[in-house]
Amino acid sequence: MNFSEKDTQQINKKGISIQEVEEQIAIFKRGNIKVNITEAATVGKGISQVEAAEKHELIKFYDEEKDNFSILKFVPASGAASRMFKSLHQFADEFDPEKHELREYLDSTGDSDLRKFFNHFEKLPFYEHAVEKAKKNNSGYSDLSSDSQYKVLVKTILESDGLFLSNLPKGLVPFHKYSQHTATAFEEHLFEAAKYIAVDGVAKLHFTVAEGDKEKFQNEWKQIQQRVEEKTGVKFEIEYSYQDPKTDTIAVDNDFKPFRTEDDELFFRPGGHGALIENMNQLDEEIVFVKNIDNVVTEDKVQNVVDHKKMLGGTLFKVQQKVHGYLETLDKGNVPSEKLDEIQDFLRKELFIKDSSNHDLFIEYLKEKLHRPLRVCGMVKNEGEPGGGPFLVKDKNGETSLQIIEGAQIDDENPEQAKTAREATHFNPVDIVCSLKDHKGQAYDLNKYVDEDMSFIADKTKDGKALKALERPGLWNGGMAKWNTIFVEVPVETFNPVKTVSDLLKESHQPQ
Incomplete structure (x- = not known):
């Protein structure tokens, strides 16, 4: 060659x-x-x-x-959240509330996951944040039909002037809504690890991340460190690699x-x-x-x-x-x-x-x-x-x-x-x-x-x-x-x- x-x-x-x-x-x-x-x-x-x-x-x-x-938890975490939201992107591109009803659209796609999403939207950990952001970005939101509101909410979840969740690494997407806070997968890994890998009060974790995402994980850790360490009684040593x-x-x-x-x-x-x-x-x-x-x-x-x-x-x-x-x-x-x-x-x-x-x-x-x-x-x-x-x-x-x-x-x-x-x-x-x-x-x-x-x-x-x-x-x-x-x-x-x-x-x- x-x-x-x-x-x-x-x-x-x-x-x-x-x-x-x-x-x-x-x-x-x-x-x-x-x-x-x-x-x-x-x-x-x-x-x-x-x-x-x-x-x-x-x-x-x-x-x-x-x-x-010496014990460590190794977590492959370079995956983007984009695949998680693939059906929502398709919905945002295709659904026109002026031409179709949501029920008709869901019937035409046969997508059971998408149907489940709309049936139980309010149980998602970022629902309240999405509604709040949608109302802030759309002054007439409350006057829209329910189908039009759904379209706005989905776009709010996905787009850069909203929550922009599909642009995040999957590990930083909100996964669980508790009474006082919302936890990402990253945080749940720390909470779990504290219960079985901590040695002398220290838990070591290693996340493999996409090169552009390391700072995002580090910023998330700064936000949650006090809460996680107080709750678990464990100190954390967190490493990243590409x-x-x-x-x-x-x-x-x-x-x-x-x-x-x-x-x-x-x-x-x-x-x-x-x-x-x-x-x-x-x-x-x-x-x-x-x-x-x-x-x-x-x-x-x-x-x-x-x-x-x-x-x-x-x-x-x-x-x-x-x-x-x-x-x-x-x-x-x-x-x-x-x-x-x-x-x-x-x-x-x-x-x-x-x-x-x-x-x-x-x-x-x-x-x-x-x-x-x-x-x-x-x-x-x-x-x-x-x-x-x-x-x-x-x-x-x-x-x-x-x-x-x-x-x-x-x-x-x-x-x-x-x-x-x-x-x-x-x-x-x-x-x-x-x-x-x-x-x-x-x-x-x-x-x-x-x-x-x-x-x-x-x-x-x-x-x-x-x-x-x-x-x-x-x-x-x-x-x-x-x-x-x-x-x-x-x-x-x-x-x-x-x-x-x-x-x-x-x-x-x-x-x-």
């Missing part, structure tokens, strides 16, 4: 090498590689189901052990040539949430909880979420103790054959790592399999919510392990693979706790445990022209493919994402 001097300067400025760009172009030519799912992970076969007594013991164990570790430009990926046209903008520059796109493995790799903490920005509940419902976070953390501590103990035994040498058999049984029965090969260097093999980052992932029963699923997956070397797989990674045209996919009973709510340091206290280089074959090619457009975009292996998919993994069932009540504005009307987002 021949790049001009201008191209080379642009590539170098991003911190990327020409070789990396050429490797990315080779991936486009290769195409997506489908995974080989051998079984759906189900309860008893890859997913643990914790009974009440054991759950109580795990919570107790977590509470006893957590102060011995997606590193060197994780951006080249885009190509349909002939696999580098896509160029109207200014004849190479076009790079963010590499998807999988690029955040680099942000995580920079963390210094031993234990990291991962949760998406929009998955929160109101204060009165948070204890159930906290209990299950502690249960996952207790599970991690127990498995981590066993792994570290085994590694220390192997490091000492002269390991009895019974102990080696025990370690191999642990790999097969608890981590579900299965390898049909015979290994001449058996102890080195055991060390290599144990010496990996560890994650415990909550899994929720399928109830129609979207999300990747837990599967047993065989890699190109013939090794089987537990993986979180997205639908796009599965070969739907292969009847056996499609059948296995349909047998999935659970999905991934992104409820993960990670152990990032080994038995000697050394941090793992997380980049070594990424399966680059799990990158994903998607069709996009730029300036009206078609292009192919490359997303790096997803953070909890290919980005953690070579980690050791434990799946544990958690109740659906712990999963409360806000994908559309109408999701804020669900019971989990309505304070009691």
Whole structure:
């Protein structure tokens, strides 16, 4: 591939090498590689189901052990709120109260979320603020028909002279209306984290944000800090990071040539949430909880979420103790054959790592399999919510392990693979706790445990022209493919994402 001097300067400025760009172009030519799912992970076969007594013991164990570790909550929060308000933007563009009744418009769209929005508008956390702003900006508001008022209110929510909510990062949209204040998702994450990650009275959180939004989050923290710290009795250390430009990926046209903008520059796109493995790799903490920005509940419902976070953390501590103990035994040498058999049984029965090969260097093999980052992932029963699923997956070397797989990674045209996919009973709510340091206290280089074959090619457009975009292996998919993994069932009540504005009307987002 021949790049001009201008191209080379642009590539170098991003911190990327020409070789990396050429490797990315080779991936486009290769195409997506489908995974080989051998079984759906189900309860008893890859997913643990914790009974009440054991759950109580795990919570107790977590509470006893957590102060011995440095702990942090990692929240991907770079997403914009624009998708949340997509149906409202369409309504604002299309609905004319002079020509149609609202009821007729809703019937024509068949959009149940939009209908729910108008049926229960007054329960939204920003309703009163929107009405107040609408009246201020429209002197004749009170004389308008109800349908015209709805149109004005929607435009007030969306537009720059109103609340401009769809221009905010999702984490700063008002989510919950309490008697004395309104809380954003950002604030609810702090309140929740104080209940399970605080060590010595300090809770550490790390938010990955869009580069232009850091100051907005910092300003929000200044506004709420006193209230949150007084309410929780906890001090907070909050960090922010951006997606590193060197994780951006080249885009190509349909002939696999580098896509160029109207200014004849190479076009790079963010590499998807999988690029955040680099942000995580920079963390210094031993234990990291991962949760998406929009998955929160109101204060009165948070204890159930906290209990299950502690249960996952207790599970991690127990498995981590066993792994570290085994590694220390192997490091000492002269390991009895019974102990080696025990370690191999642990790999097969608890981590579900299965390898049909015979290994001449058996102890080195055991060390290599144990010496990996560890994650415990909550899994929720399928109830129609979207999300990747837990599967047993065989890699190109013939090794089987537990993986979180997205639908796009599965070969739907292969009847056996499609059948296995349909047998999935659970999905991934992104409820993960990670152990990032080994038995000697050394941090793992997380980049070594990424399966680059799990990158994903998607069709996009730029300036009206078609292009192919490359997303790096997803953070909890290919980005953690070579980690050791434990799946544990958690109740659906712990999963409360806000994908559309109408999701804020669900019971989990309505304070009691």
